[in-house]
Amino acid sequence: MSGMSMGPAFRAMRADRSATQQRLARGTVRRVLGYALPHRRPIALFLLLTVVDAGLVVVSPLLVQRIVDDGILAGNGALVTELALAMAAVAILDALLTVLVGWLSSRIGEGLIYDLRTEVFGHVQRQSLAFFTRTQTGALVSRLNNDVIGAQRAFTSTLSGTVSNAISVVVVGIAMVALSWQITLLCLVLFPLLYLSSRWVGNRLAGLTRTQMDGNADLGNAMTERFNVGGAMLLKLFGRREEEDRVFATKAAVVRDLGVRIALIQRVFMAAMLAVPALATALVYGVGGHLALDGALTVGTLLALATLLVRLLGPLQGLSNVRIDVMTALVSFERVFEVLDLPSLVQERPDAVVLPPSAGRLEFDRVAFGYPSADAVSLASLEVVARTDSRDSGQVLSDISFTAAPGEMVALVGPSGAGKSTITHLVARLYDVDRGAVRVGGHDVRDVTLDSLEDAVGYVTQDAHMFHDTIRANLLYARPAATDPEIWDALDAAQVATLVRALPDGLDTVVGDRGYRLSGGERQRLAIARLLLKAPAIVVLDEATAHLDSESEAAVQRALDAALEGRTSLVIAHRLSTVRDADQILVVDGGRIVQRGTHARLLAEGGLYADLYRTQFIADPSVPV
Numbered sequence: 001m002s003g004m005s006m007g008p009a010f011r012a013m014r015a016d017r018s019a020t021q022q023r024l025a026r027g028t029v030r031r032v033l034g035y036a037l038p039h040r041r042p043i044a045l046f047l048l049l050t051v052v053d054a055g056l057v058v059v060s061p062l063l064v065q066r067i068v069d070d071g072i073l074a075g076n077g078a079l080v081t082e083l084a085l086a087m088a089a090v091a092i093l094d095a096l097l098t099v100l101v102g103w104l105s106s107r108i109g110e111g112l113i114y115d116l117r118t119e120v121f122g123h124v125q126r127q128s129l130a131f132f133t134r135t136q137t138g139a140l141v142s143r144l145n146n147d148v149i150g151a152q153r154a155f156t157s158t159l160s161g162t163v164s165n166a167i168s169v170v171v172v173g174i175a176m177v178a179l180s181w182q183i184t185l186l187c188l189v190l191f192p193l194l195y196l197s198s199r200w201v202g203n204r205l206a207g208l209t210r211t212q213m214d215g216n217a218d219l220g221n222a223m224t225e226r227f228n229v230g231g232a233m234l235l236k237l238f239g240r241r242e243e244e245d246r247v248f249a250t251k252a253a254v255v256r257d258l259g260v261r262i263a264l265i266q267r268v269f270m271a272a273m274l275a276v277p278a279l280a281t282a283l284v285y286g287v288g289g290h291l292a293l294d295g296a297l298t299v300g301t302l303l304a305l306a307t308l309l310v311r312l313l314g315p316l317q318g319l320s321n322v323r324i325d326v327m328t329a330l331v332s333f334e335r336v337f338e339v340l341d342l343p344s345l346v347q348e349r350p351d352a353v354v355l356p357p358s359a360g361r362l363e364f365d366r367v368a369f370g371y372p373s374a375d376a377v378s379l380a381s382l383e384v385v386a387r388t389d390s391r392d393s394g395q396v397l398s399d400i401s402f403t404a405a406p407g408e409m410v411a412l413v414g415p416s417g418a419g420k421s422t423i424t425h426l427v428a429r430l431y432d433v434d435r436g437a438v439r440v441g442g443h444d445v446r447d448v449t450l451d452s453l454e455d456a457v458g459y460v461t462q463d464a465h466m467f468h469d470t471i472r473a474n475l476l477y478a479r480p481a482a483t484d485p486e487i488w489d490a491l492d493a494a495q496v497a498t499l500v501r502a503l504p505d506g507l508d509t510v511v512g513d514r515g516y517r518l519s520g521g522e523r524q525r526l527a528i529a530r531l532l533l534k535a536p537a538i539v540v541l542d543e544a545t546a547h548l549d550s551e552s553e554a555a556v557q558r559a560l561d562a563a564l565e566g567r568t569s570l571v572i573a574h575r576l577s578t579v580r581d582a583d584q585i586l587v588v589d590g591g592r593i594v595q596r597g598t599h600a601r602l603l604a605e606g607g608l609y610a611d612l613y614r615t616q617f618i619a620d621p622s623v624p625v
């Protein structure tokens with residue numbers, strides 16, 4: 001509480017001063033206060049204790065005055081003991097208050113982080129897929145971490161700092177004027193000096209720190225891009241190591257040089273900060289000493305004034321940065337609010353109905369669709385390279401109509417970029433149609449609850465994603481209540497039970513990003529087991545194009561047969577057996593269905609299907625149809 005601590009002073013000095021130039025949206029302050037509301041009791045107690053703590057600043061200097069004047073110089077030993085004990089009590093009380101205030105401050109601060117984090121996580125989770133295809137994960141995670149913490153830190157330190165500094169300045173100021181208004185006036189001359197020098201250093205440091213932070217972020221980006229498997233592979237394949245070394249070294253050198261300059265400015269500033277109170281003390285002793293010699297001032301008063309003076313400088317310094325602190329806090333909050341205010345393109349209607357789990361009929365009714373423009377789904381500040389633009393992708397699908405009766409298999413075929421994946425995205429509302437309707441079990445998908453739609457529709461994609469967790473946890477993700485026997489049944493049907501049994505940790509083997517490496521075929525079969533546990537009425541499947549060896553391919557095929565058995569399915573077909581088995585094949589080209597029918601009929605019809613059949617489905621043209 002007393003004296004001058006360099007740490008916070010520097011943090012404030014290095015703060016980004018551009019914050020003060022930012023324009024805040026209306027209502028930001030009121031919204032921030034809304035977050036403080038649930039914590040109002042601890043905040044009230046915190047403020048009260050901070051005031052008491054700040055008031056204590058003047059107590060020990062005043063005790064010094066009395067101990068010298070009335071105790072030592074007056075030869076009163078009993079009073080000296082009494083006052084010394086009082087000083088000790090003040091010190092202990094001060095220590096206790098410091099602990100209490102710190103505890104309350106972290107309770108409020110951590111509570112605030114918790115509130116903001118859980119809210120942002122929940123909100124981001126509910127964004128449509130479009131948001132995630134546009135947003136850089138790194139930028140998003142940093143927003144979730146840094147800005148939330150920035151908002152909290154600025155909130156609590158600004159609150160305590162401003163209150164305790166303001167109280168300290170007032171209380172110390174009053175005490176000094178009461179002791180000697182002449183000396184207080186003299187000391188005031190030094191304050192503008194202090195203010196101007198801290199402003200100058202602050203401006204220089206903030207600019208340099210920002211450049212250094214950008215440089216560090218640049219280094220971080222360069223590393224994350226290159227040190228993942230894909231990036232590392234590219235580096236190796238193109239053999240650009242020396243060039244990469246050189247570029248990285250240049251960037252690192254900029255950060256190094258800035259670091260040295262920042263440290264130098266800080267040192268100079270620290271020296272000045274230590275010199276100013278020393279000079280002021282010299283002034284107090286010089287002028288005050290003469291006043292004491294003349295009998296206008298007691299020795300105790302002189303000592304008290306010198307101590308008080310030192311205690312005035314820290315709070316004054318803190319107050320000169322209040323505006324920056326407050327604005328930095330508000331800007332951090334605004335950046336978090338920006339994410340919170342981004343509406344999700346796919347939202348549940350308030351009156352949404354629950355889709356029965358058995359809803360197996362799938363219908364596309366004159367569906368038209370184009371991918372939404374970037375500024376509708378994302379924030380420019382979360383896209384590091386691509387700036388959001390207002391152009392949308394144009395019409396990707398037009399007039400798509402088909403019906404799959406319960407239990408039927410519909411196969412989608414067509415050239416690359418025709419719109420097959422896009423059609424599958426619309427079934428579970430990963431995106432919403434622009435015109436027409438997608439119906440599941442007779443209900444427009446926009447009229448049913450998202451939970452029940454997700455229960456009714458299951459996806460198996462080519463790159464089946466697994467969380468970095470055990471096989472059991474990954475499977476339970478589909479149905480948390482599944483028992484072990486049910487899990488083994490699903491693994492059996494998906495043709496992976498033998499593999500999992502052979503693993504040393506069985507179901508508890510960790511898979512996913514950095515876990516046990518599953519082959520493409522194994523991963524897909526595990527994903528099929530996950531789907532079987534979920535048991536949706538409709539299955540959307542993107543058949544693997546990657547070449548699996550024939551044994552693994554046969555296993556995947558058997559697993560798929562089990563998965564599709566008795567279910568409605570929409571399959572992006574890459575296998576001959578699939579198109580042959582399909583009840584209906586839709587040939588998609590340029591976002592339209594250009595042909596439809598069974599394999600035999602389409603083949604007889606000729607046209608695009610017959611061409612695709614020759615180029616995509618049979619590597620060997622002699623294979624009989």
Ligand SMILES: Nc1ncnc2c1ncn2[C@@H]1O[C@H](COP(=O)(O)OP(=O)(O)OP(=O)(O)O)[C@@H](O)[C@H]1O
Pocket residue numbers: 133371393396414415416417418419420421422423
């Ligand atoms: N997220 C997206 N945002 C904007 N446009 C997209 C997006 N995803 C796909 N597209 C565009 O939509 C069109 C259809 O793509 P889609 O992925 O549906 O084709 P596809 O038939 O599945 O192709 P492939 O067989 O190569 O996977 C393409 O022109 C593609 O560039």
